[in-house]
Amino acid sequence: MVRMMEKQSLAFLAVSTALAVLAVSLTAVVLSENRLMQNENITTTGEDVLTVTGYAQVTVTPDQLTILFTVEERAPTPAEALARLTTASQNVVSTLLKQGLKPEEVKTVGLNIYPEYVYREGQPPQIVGYIASYTIEAKTGKIGEAGSLIEAAVNAGADYVSGLYFSLSTERQREVYRQLLSAAVSDAEIKANAILTPLGLKTVRVKSVSVSESMPTPVARAAPVQSEAGGPPIMPGTATVSVSVNIVYAIGPR
Structure with a gap:
């Protein structure tokens, strides 16, 4: 009778141990699956970009x-x-x-x-x-x-x-500014294509544009220009006017 009870106790202990091991194994599997799911949800989103500076300048005579x-x-x-x-x-x-x-x-x-x-x-x-x-x-x-x-x-x-x-008069400033803006944008596009073409890439769209300009007051430094109707000679000189544009392009494969 005693031996029978001991056998039953050992059998119960073995079953309990097996169940415990199974529970631990199932828990480990669930935790492992959760980690895998978490890793799958971590994705890197972004867009490849290229920032280029275009520059243009011109020498003008004050008017x-x-x-x-x-x-x-x-x-x-x-x-x-x-x-x-x-x-x-x-x-x-x-x-x-x-x-x-x-x-x-x-x-x-x-x-x-x-x-x-x-x-x-x-x-x-x-x-x-x-x-x-x-x-x-x-x-x-x-x-x-x-x-x-x-x-x-x-x-x-x-x-x-x-x-x-x-x-420069207001009209002349506007004229020069428009010309320089167009030239600076073209310069940026040429630079972008020169960089991307060998890499098998191209510009997709423009993400942002910023403009910087420089229109200093001209300084007289040219040879004297004799007044048409007498009086002292007047030297209008020249000035360098410049514009730069920073363009951020979204880029992709050709």
Whole structure:
């Protein structure tokens, strides 16, 4: 009887052990399958791209000139200085308009009245009069006539030229900018094809574009250009204008 019970206990233990081993095995299989499923869900998505910079530049001659004329008058009182300045500045403006400038090409950019001091050693500064100044900006596209324009303004009462610089007119800037943009994009396309063709690739589409431009104020450095109607020689010089574009292409096989 005792032996029979021992055999039954051993049999039960063996079955329990087998079931436990089977359960562990099944758990291991399930865990392994879960890991496989997780690995299958991890996918790398993305798009091959190529970033290229296209560049274009051109040397241009300014087509616009801006001149600053200043008129100064001195008088014992501010009112008298202003009255004298009014007469002199009106004469200069009238002369500029007679030279062919349009009213919108002439404007006031400065008007000042301030005391004039004399300094003596050991004494406080003393006011000896007043100075009134008036600055006029004249803008013209007739650079060849600039010398005669300056001469006429000085003869009319302008005391000095306080500024003179060349630039591109708005219309010319737009024209040059459009040309450079087109050339820079073409340059980028040529570079992209030169890189991709040997690799058996091609551009598929444009993902993004950014533009950078450089339009500096021209600096006079050319040989003098004699004014058509006399006056001092004016040197418009040249300037280099450039545009660059950064283009990101999506690429794929040919």
